[in-house]
Amino acid sequence: MWTLTNNKTWEGICREFDFVRDMEGVPQDPVHHAEGDVAIHTRMVLDELQKLEGYKALTGGEQEILWTAALFHDVEKRSTTVREEDGSITAKGHAKRGAMTARLLLYTQYLAPFTIREQVVNLVRYHGLPLWAIEKPDPAKAVIEASMVVNTQLLSLLARADALGRMCSDQQDLLYRIDLFDALCQENRCWGKAREFASPNAKFQYFRREDAYPDYLPFDDFGSTVVMLSGLPGAGKDTYVFHHYREWPVINLDAIRREHKISPTDKSGNGRVIQMAKEQARVYLRKGQNFVWNATNITKAMREQLVELFVTYKAYVKIVYV
Known part of the structure; x- marks a missing residue:
């Protein structure tokens, strides 16, 4: 112990x-x-x-x-x-x-x-x-x-x-x-345990909307699945993708930086990297195609921003902490 x-x-x-x-x-x-x-x-x-x-x-x-x-x-x-x-x-x-x-x-x-x-x-x-x-x-x-x-x-x-x-x-x-x-x-059935919801989407919608009811069961109408990784550099995100999602398209911010020769310390350049990544995500989302978003995503603000983008296109979002 x-x-x-x-x-x-x-x-x-x-x-x-x-x-x-x-x-x-x-x-x-x-x-x-x-x-x-x-x-x-x-x-x-x-x-x-x-x-x-x-x-x-x-x-x-x-x-x-x-x-x-x-x-x-x-x-x-x-x-x-x-x-x-x-x-x-x-x-x-x-x-x-x-x-x-x-x-x-x-x-x-x-x-x-x-x-x-x-x-x-x-x-x-x-x-x-x-x-x-x-x-x-x-x-x-x-x-x-x-x-x-x-x-x-x-x-x-x-x-x-x-x-x-x-x-x-x-x-x-x-x-x-x-x-x-x-x-x-x-x-509220959360004494000594996490409150249970009817589905993952029910939990998501409850915390996303101010007027949501915890026992409400929304209809699942997803167009695609987005796997969003979250972890520090060197934590093993690429390895995780290789073992679990090697057949899926991957949006990798580091790869975009290398392709366009943009330094990780270049603030304006990184802004362009994120915009290029989001535009590629929109292409997949419009097609209803599953994909992986591979970046650090260690701040809540960044994760929320991306989740809002994905769910706008009715994507099911799975966040994986590596």
Whole structure:
């Protein structure tokens, strides 16, 4: 079983991890965290987590994932904490930045397997959701979307430990909000598991449209299939295509660059490369022909842009992470 560390005493953790030592002296607003700095809060969260009956009922592997997420959950308050003009202390964006830090460290230093790493990362990313889900414009969609990438039952336990591991006047309100989150997840059939949809297209349409209903089953009317690869350079995208789609046409941005002698660092040239690739894609899409889009596509914005292009032509899009 993977473990971040076998020494889970606070003294041992502080000796082993510099990111934990960085928490010392990082202030928090006394209204919400009268206990003190981020290090004190994190220590209290870890203590409270291990007292929870829900935590004790988990498997050893699940406990390690949740414990690691609790250790990381406020790691980037060190870089986001500011004192506002009114004297309050905030750390806006610390969950998102903390998730990036957790991913980096668990990939480069502590070598967590992919599935474990991503569970920890998304627990860190969404650790505040149970407190605020009920105030979202669409609370049901908020919890259903989160369930696609994080175990909501573990997320609830993390949020509960986070609420208990602090000194504040509204602690009971925080715990009540978490209870509402639990009920919301159960009501929407995403408690401790990803919400199931009638079909992949039903899931896609639900998250694509604001007025979609999770149980709606759209008619599948696809003209072609587009396989879009996503992965860092050198990850093995070409090898994947060779083994799985060697008979399909491939739009390869690197090949277009080589053909037109355009450097990867040439920004204007790369713009032309993308436009040429999109035009070739339109040719295949108009014909209803299957093809592979082979590029890094590591940003959500780029993937969304391409998906919108493909589905405009009624293509079924399959994203493969390499």
